[in-house]
Amino acid sequence: MALIISLIQQLSVFLVIAYLFSKTPIFRPLVSISVSLPHKVVIYFVFSGFCIMGTYFGLEVQDAIANTRAVGAVLGGLLGGPVVGFLVGLTGGIHRYSLGGFTDLACMISTTLEGLMGGLLHLYLVKKRNIEGLFSPWLAFFITLAAEAVQMGVILLIAKPFDQALALVTLIAPPMLIANALGAALFMHMIRDQKAMFDKFSSAFSAKAMLIADRTVGIAAKGLNQASAEKIANILLEETKVGAVAVTDKQRVLAFTGIGHQHHVVGRAICSGLTLEAINNNKVVFADGINIPYRCSIDKNCKLGSAIVIPLRIGDGEVVGTIKLYEPKHKLFLNINKTLGEGIAKLLSSQILFGQFLEQKRLLTESELKLIHAQINPHFLFNALNTISAVTRSDPDKARDLLLNLSHFFRKNLKRSADITSLDEELKHVESYLTIERARFGDRLTVEIDIPDTYRSLILPCFTLQPIIENAIKHGTSHLLEAGVIKVSIQPHTTHLCLCVTDNAGLYQATKVRDEESGLGSDIVDKRIKSQFGPDYGLTIECEPNVTTRVNIRLPLPTQTSTQASAKELNP
Amino acid sequence: MIRYLIIDDEPLARDELNYLMQGEADFECVGMAGNAIEALALVNKLKPDLIFLDIQMPKITGLELAAMLDEVHLPRIVFVTAFDEFAVKAFEEKAFDYILKPIASTRLHQTLQRLRQDCSPKTISFNTTESLNVLPCYFQQTIRLIALNEVEYVLSDHCGIHVITAAGQSHTQLTLKTLEQKTPLLRCHRQYLIAEHAIKEIQLHDNGNADIITPSGHKVPVSRRYLKSIKQHFGLQ
Numbered sequence: 001m002a003l004i005i006s007l008i009q010q011l012s013v014f015l016v017i018a019y020l021f022s023k024t025p026i027f028r029p030l031v032s033i034s035v036s037l038p039h040k041v042v043i044y045f046v047f048s049g050f051c052i053m054g055t056y057f058g059l060e061v062q063d064a065i066a067n068t069r070a071v072g073a074v075l076g077g078l079l080g081g082p083v084v085g086f087l088v089g090l091t092g093g094i095h096r097y098s099l100g101g102f103t104d105l106a107c108m109i110s111t112t113l114e115g116l117m118g119g120l121l122h123l124y125l126v127k128k129r130n131i132e133g134l135f136s137p138w139l140a141f142f143i144t145l146a147a148e149a150v151q152m153g154v155i156l157l158i159a160k161p162f163d164q165a166l167a168l169v170t171l172i173a174p175p176m177l178i179a180n181a182l183g184a185a186l187f188m189h190m191i192r193d194q195k196a197m198f199d200k201f202s203s204a205f206s207a208k209a210m211l212i213a214d215r216t217v218g219i220a221a222k223g224l225n226q227a228s229a230e231k232i233a234n235i236l237l238e239e240t241k242v243g244a245v246a247v248t249d250k251q252r253v254l255a256f257t258g259i260g261h262q263h264h265v266v267g268r269a270i271c272s273g274l275t276l277e278a279i280n281n282n283k284v285v286f287a288d289g290i291n292i293p294y295r296c297s298i299d300k301n302c303k304l305g306s307a308i309v310i311p312l313r314i315g316d317g318e319v320v321g322t323i324k325l326y327e328p329k330h331k332l333f334l335n336i337n338k339t340l341g342e343g344i345a346k347l348l349s350s351q352i353l354f355g356q357f358l359e360q361k362r363l364l365t366e367s368e369l370k371l372i373h374a375q376i377n378p379h380f381l382f383n384a385l386n387t388i389s390a391v392t393r394s395d396p397d398k399a400r401d402l403l404l405n406l407s408h409f410f411r412k413n414l415k416r417s418a419d420i421t422s423l424d425e426e427l428k429h430v431e432s433y434l435t436i437e438r439a440r441f442g443d444r445l446t447v448e449i450d451i452p453d454t455y456r457s458l459i460l461p462c463f464t465l466q467p468i469i470e471n472a473i474k475h476g477t478s479h480l481l482e483a484g485v486i487k488v489s490i491q492p493h494t495t496h497l498c499l500c501v502t503d504n505a506g507l508y509q510a511t512k513v514r515d516e517e518s519g520l521g522s523d524i525v526d527k528r529i530k531s532q533f534g535p536d537y538g539l540t541i542e543c544e545p546n547v548t549t550r551v552n553i554r555l556p557l558p559t560q561t562s563t564q565a566s567a568k569e570l571n572p
Numbered sequence: 573m574i575r576y577l578i579i580d581d582e583p584l585a586r587d588e589l590n591y592l593m594q595g596e597a598d599f600e601c602v603g604m605a606g607n608a609i610e611a612l613a614l615v616n617k618l619k620p621d622l623i624f625l626d627i628q629m630p631k632i633t634g635l636e637l638a639a640m641l642d643e644v645h646l647p648r649i650v651f652v653t654a655f656d657e658f659a660v661k662a663f664e665e666k667a668f669d670y671i672l673k674p675i676a677s678t679r680l681h682q683t684l685q686r687l688r689q690d691c692s693p694k695t696i697s698f699n700t701t702e703s704l705n706v707l708p709c710y711f712q713q714t715i716r717l718i719a720l721n722e723v724e725y726v727l728s729d730h731c732g733i734h735v736i737t738a739a740g741q742s743h744t745q746l747t748l749k750t751l752e753q754k755t756p757l758l759r760c761h762r763q764y765l766i767a768e769h770a771i772k773e774i775q776l777h778d779n780g781n782a783d784i785i786t787p788s789g790h791k792v793p794v795s796r797r798y799l800k801s802i803k804q805h806f807g808l809q
Binding site for chain 2 (some may be wrong): 383387395441
């Protein structure tokens, strides 16, 4: 009886160590079942340690050791599987063997067997898909009880002389059976508690993440601006309960809420080195306030002491802004908030991307609609008809020619807007249009087109040149009292070609405000070129007020492939 | 005989209307103008009974021109336009009529018939509510639209009407009366209108006259007759 109590006392010390150990991060892998090698290695070392410790905490009894070694071996097997169990048992056994005594060999064999038993049970339960069962303290209790019984048997079988072995077993069997089974059950209980805590922790984490995700849905899709940033910042502050939250774009602070909002003024340019680092290097920057100090760049009395800056990325990793979480100086920056922040940044990034996608789709639809409107430009049509009506009397042949040009113009206009065309085709379209406009405006309009034949096969989206020339007339020269002169030319550069349309009106700025919605805006032409050739191409407009407006259409240099591609698309 | 002007910036459009009007013995074309500025001068000079007015014209549209005409000699206005649905709708009630291009002669005859019945000169309250924001002016050989808030004062002399800004002096076809009615400029003298913002100081003289000093240092006379109303405008009496 005294032996039982002493052994349980030893067991208590053993369990206290196990408990303390359970609070360390090394313990974390033990709460899950995994087949990964590092995981198994951790289990091997941990339980071998406990196994050896069990031997040390044993009590010397009749040239043998009453011990709690079985706890380590069985649990090692139970959590790590047969191989780990075997190895843990073997390690503990070899160690026991090294201590000598007449039961040394018996103990070594039996400890190895115990580990193997745990491992086999593990295998059985995993096969049965009863992972939860592995963590049952009762199971641990009974398997350890059984393992200890086997040990006693092994001692009786192997240890010599048999009388001494029998006497020993009679003495130590009850305390060891009880202590080891109890120890294993309690140890498993600890593991299970820890596991439950982690589970609870992660489900709380997931719940919070889901809640934030749910609340922020759709806000960022409208783009990153002060209004959306403010909403996001408020939600993050409420849900994470950090000290302060900021949202920035690439240049300035869009929202700041929480501690220090008095001096972190919304709208000012970013001056924090951390944020600039996050934006420029496209990475998460974390100043935990301990190893890497955080120092407010605006006010040195600022109460904030740590910060994480997470870049918002879209598409191919382009940074569009950042999310910043802060904690005050007296508070530790929780890891959960760090992870949460990173997750939310990802979520918002994809929302922004989605928003951009929608916006692009909307713009495309809008430009298609505007294009359709331009295709049936009624003002032009009725004026043209009126002109032709006047010409009919004086010059029937010219009237006929004008009608043919008008029909050619409208026929081209009715082509699908997504088509690409050759510069030659585009110039023919322009020519039809100009024939009518020249008739309308008489000597008030001169158009000079100077494009060498070598460029006629150049490809470009249709409705590139014609709308620009139409704009030059409509918003430019038609507002002149004197004669309007429009020049079209092409200039090769090393990286691109520049198709230039200049007028002598210089009214670009003025008419843009006045006449925004009419006609096919140059911005649509620009978008169509960019969507065809990429962001390096498109329109630039230079205007010297009341003197000249120059529209530069940047197009890629003609290459073999693009010419082939164009030929294919033009002649399907 | 009804005297009319054709105002359109497209020569063929003017030809077309002129041709359609040729059979009308009781209508006489007294002139044609290719833009609103020329038209304003012609209207002031010839005082026609009727104008055919295109809407889309350079610098000043037909609608803007209509608002610039002196109401004393206001002719009947028939807008002739290719497609300006909204603008036409806005002016439907105020204009005498409007005709769409290409012009159908039957439609034109209807308009002419109405004009024959009702072309006696009368002051129409058309466009009194419209105020001018820009003044079309000649500056040497170029035409400039001067924003009203740049104008310091307007002076009328035997050469015509001059608009004075801090930058210099231009000439306009608008009459002083039109300017007085359709802009916030204040009458301070029989020959002068002054902008309120251009009154830096008023120097009173013993004879009851006064001079206004403008920010750019010009001196504008104020006659006894108008000094009172100027003072009243500022709540000084």
